[in-house]
Amino acid sequence: xxxxxxxxxxxxxxAATLAARANRGGRGFGSGVYPITPQTECVExxxxxxxxxxxxxxxxxxxxxxxxxxxxxxxxxRTFTASSSNGLAYMAENVFAAGLYRLPIVMMAVNRTLGPxxxxxxxxxxxxxxxxxxxxxxxxxxxxxVADTVLxxxxxxxxxxxxxxxxxxxxxxxxxxxxxxxxxxDQAAVDAFLPALNLPxxxxxxxxxxxxxxxxxxxxxxxxxxxxxxGRVEAVYAEVQTAFARxxxxxxxxxxxxxxxxxxxxxxxxxxxxxxxxxxxxxxxRSRGIRAGGLRVRLFRPFPEALLTRALEGKKRVGVxxxxxxxxxxxxxxxxxxxxxRGDGVVQGxxxxxxxxxxxxxxxxxxxxxxxxxxxxxAPVLWEVA
Amino acid sequence: MRPERLRLLxxxxxxxxxxxxLPQSAQDRREPILRPGNTNCGACGMSVxxxxxxxxxxxxxxxxxxxxxxxxxxxxxFPFSAFGAxxxxxxxxxxxxxxxxxxxxxxxxxxxxxxxxxxxDGGTYDIGMATLSAAAERNEDVLYICYDNEIYGNxxxxxxxxxxxxxxxxxxxxxxxxxxxxxxxxxxxxxxxYVATLSLAHAEDTVRKFRFALGATGFRFLHILAPCPTGWKxxxxxxxxxxxxxxxxxxxxxxxxxxxxxxxxxxxxxxxVEDLERYLSLQGRFRKVATELVPMRAxxxxxxxxxAQRAEREG
Numbered sequence: 199x200x201x202x203x204x205x206x207x208x209x210x211x212x213a214a215t216l217a218a219r220a221n222r223g224g225r226g227f228g229s230g231v232y233p234i235t236p237q238t239e240c241v242e243x244x245x246x247x248x249x250x251x252x253x254x255x256x257x258x259x260x261x262x263x264x265x266x267x268x269x270x271x272x273x274x275x276r277t278f279t280a281s282s283s284n285g286l287a288y289m290a291e292n293v294f295a296a297g298l299y300r301l302p303i304v305m306m307a308v309n310r311t312l313g314p315x316x317x318x319x320x321x322x323x324x325x326x327x328x329x330x331x332x333x334x335x336x337x338x339x340x341x342x343x344v345a346d347t348v349l350x351x352x353x354x355x356x357x358x359x360x361x362x363x364x365x366x367x368x369x370x371x372x373x374x375x376x377x378x379x380x381x382x383x384d385q386a387a388v389d390a391f392l393p394a395l396n397l398p399x400x401x402x403x404x405x406x407x408x409x410x411x412x413x414x415x416x417x418x419x420x421x422x423x424x425x426x427x428x429g430r431v432e433a434v435y436a437e438v439q440t441a442f443a444r445x446x447x448x449x450x451x452x453x454x455x456x457x458x459x460x461x462x463x464x465x466x467x468x469x470x471x472x473x474x475x476x477x478x479x480x481x482x483x484r485s486r487g488i489r490a491g492g493l494r495v496r497l498f499r500p501f502p503e504a505l506l507t508r509a510l511e512g513k514k515r516v517g518v519x520x521x522x523x524x525x526x527x528x529x530x531x532x533x534x535x536x537x538x539x540r541g542d543g544v545v546q547g548x549x550x551x552x553x554x555x556x557x558x559x560x561x562x563x564x565x566x567x568x569x570x571x572x573x574x575x576x577a578p579v580l581w582e583v584a
Numbered sequence: 585m586r587p588e589r590l591r592l593l594x595x596x597x598x599x600x601x602x603x604x605x606l607p608q609s610a611q612d613r614r615e616p617i618l619r620p621g622n623t624n625c626g627a628c629g630m631s632v633x634x635x636x637x638x639x640x641x642x643x644x645x646x647x648x649x650x651x652x653x654x655x656x657x658x659x660x661x662f663p664f665s666a667f668g669a670x671x672x673x674x675x676x677x678x679x680x681x682x683x684x685x686x687x688x689x690x691x692x693x694x695x696x697x698x699x700x701x702x703x704x705d706g707g708t709y710d711i712g713m714a715t716l717s718a719a720a721e722r723n724e725d726v727l728y729i730c731y732d733n734e735i736y737g738n739x740x741x742x743x744x745x746x747x748x749x750x751x752x753x754x755x756x757x758x759x760x761x762x763x764x765x766x767x768x769x770x771x772x773x774x775x776x777x778y779v780a781t782l783s784l785a786h787a788e789d790t791v792r793k794f795r796f797a798l799g800a801t802g803f804r805f806l807h808i809l810a811p812c813p814t815g816w817k818x819x820x821x822x823x824x825x826x827x828x829x830x831x832x833x834x835x836x837x838x839x840x841x842x843x844x845x846x847x848x849x850x851x852x853x854x855x856x857v858e859d860l861e862r863y864l865s866l867q868g869r870f871r872k873v874a875t876e877l878v879p880m881r882a883x884x885x886x887x888x889x890x891x892a893q894r895a896e897r898e899g
Contacts, residue, residue: 275688277685406671
């Protein structure tokens with residue numbers, strides 16, 4: 199175990215490198231990379247690593263970066279790439295292809311506002327746009343979680359019951375460029391944690407056509423299989439948590455992370471680093487007599503509906519803070535969560551921190567006060583934080 | 585097909601073609617690359633190309649990447665495959681990038697597998713151009729073969745940047761107004777180890793080039809003029825004849841470019857106007873509209889002047 203001051207970009211690159219080297223007994227490692235702010239430092243550091251039985255290909259676009267990863271994966275290699283924002287939008291066609299091919303690719307995404315106009319700061323709309331692509335999506339709250347999630351995700355996605363790609367998401371600059379004390383395990387521990395990848399759909403040497411014409415009924419079956427694999431993610435994730443704790447002696451965060459929820463009647467739900475601010479606001483609100491609680495959705499795909507339903511049971515008021523906006527609808531997390539909350543509680547959507555606006559404790563307290571005063575939900579509120 | 589029929593087919597075939605002094609059956613890969621049951625139209629130039637590729641591949645291990653094009657419809661619906669080789673579909677623009685990954689894994693694992701892209705002109709000249717250019721610039725160990733039917737055949741025959749001037753397509757019903765891209769010049773400008781054009785009417789030369797390209801390393805680009813009877817509105821029986829006329833008239837130069845510098849002309853054209861006229865007259869796409877022989881002939885001569893210059897200066 200080594201401890202270092204690392205940005206989340208560098209933490210992701212080093213974790214991916216550990217996972218890459220761990221497959222040297224298998225068919226190796228490969229990556230297609232393309233720079234985009236604020237992900238660039240991740241792929242730069244990856245390009246500087248010596249990886250036994252591994253190649254990093256510097257390509258000409260995000261679309262090709264994902265295609266190169268798919269080629270590596272079809273050859274049976276472990277793969278990694280990273281992107282952000284408009285890069286993800288440009289890559290999108292191949293993001294879907296990797297999902298539909300069920301290739302266990304791990305991609306680190308730095309959540310950044312889509313442009314134009316150009317804005318390089320945090321917003322979750324870029325990865326949420328890919329929510330239907332057949333990828334597992336995990337949102338991280340700090341640097342340690344980014345490193346741990348990258349490692350743990352390989353074990354999750356390469357499990358023969360899963361075989362799906364995964365996005366490990368982190369907030370632009372708030373994490374990507376912020377240096378924090380981060381623990382990285384030794385190679386031997388990672389080798390023990392990540393057995394060599396054995397991909398059943400490897401292209402191999404037998405005549406067959408992968409991805410050709412699929413009549414409607416076969417297509418239905420293939421989609422159903424993908425959907426069912428998503429349905430197994432939570433159970434396999436729990437096994438990965440156990441193995442992670444046993445191997446590395448640390449806890450891997452839950453799919454849904456609760457904060458002071460036991461006796462809370464007013465709950466704020468959020469993604470990524472917003473949840474850390476929510477925790478501070480919950481403490482402050484409680485000192486003012488509001489029985490507040492926080493819920494962080496770490497696993498967004500598959501959507502942890504049962505976990506959220508259980509966590510929100512009997513809660514009087516639920517506020518969802520989205521750092522994203524689906525124009526004409528509202529926040530995406532709110533829209534997805536609406537259907538899961540049971541009972542007669544109020545579920546109110548708030549959109550805050552668009553374009554990287556700094557969501558501070560006072561903003562969340564304002565949202566809490568607004569929420570406490572509500573007997574009915576209204577249309578989503580665009581909460582300015584500037 | 586009944587097993588007895590299969591046995592008959594694998595035995596000696598009377599009057600079989602002789603390539604390079606050897607009967608076809610003596611050089612064939614046991615498994616055809618394109619097997620019976622494929623969905624290609626009769627006399628598709630792509631089919632002829634794949635049959636010739638079979639001889640050259642012989643017993644080499646190959647993996648193929650086919651982007652969106654007629655080539656990925658050819659094998660038929662899941663779970664059947666009329667391709668007698670492992671084939672993976674890439675998205676339209678991504679063949680050369682996906683092949684890059686496969687080629688790297690083969691090298692990382694010390695495997696001799698040759699990775700082949702088999703792509704139409706839409707995936708090569710148009711949407712896949714950036715990906716192709718980048719893979720060529722990186723000199724990936726990929727054999728990229730473009731079967732050029734000069735239209736988006738799979739979607740019903742729309743113009744591409746490979747469509748020749750004057751050709752009528754479903755999106756240029758009055759004839760295309762601009763020349764097709766010089767893909768050979770573009771690829772040669774990448775200074776890749778090997779670029780060649782292949783004539784389906786010159787089987788020996790074509791198989792030789794396939795063999796050379798399969799044995800070479802680094803990025804190799806092969807171009808096949810692939811008549812599409814459906815899109816060109818030509819008789820299926822004329823597929824090979826059309827290529828022969830294109831070569832004879834000088835419209836389709838048959839050549840090789842080594843390292844992007846050394847041009848070698850493999851078949852000397854007769855440059856005959858009659859052959860050009862006949863080439864045009866056999867295709868509905870040139871008959872529908874006022875196809876002008878004079879500017880076409882001028883463009884052919886101009887291109888040959890360029891080629892002669894390149895071949896002389898560089899060679």
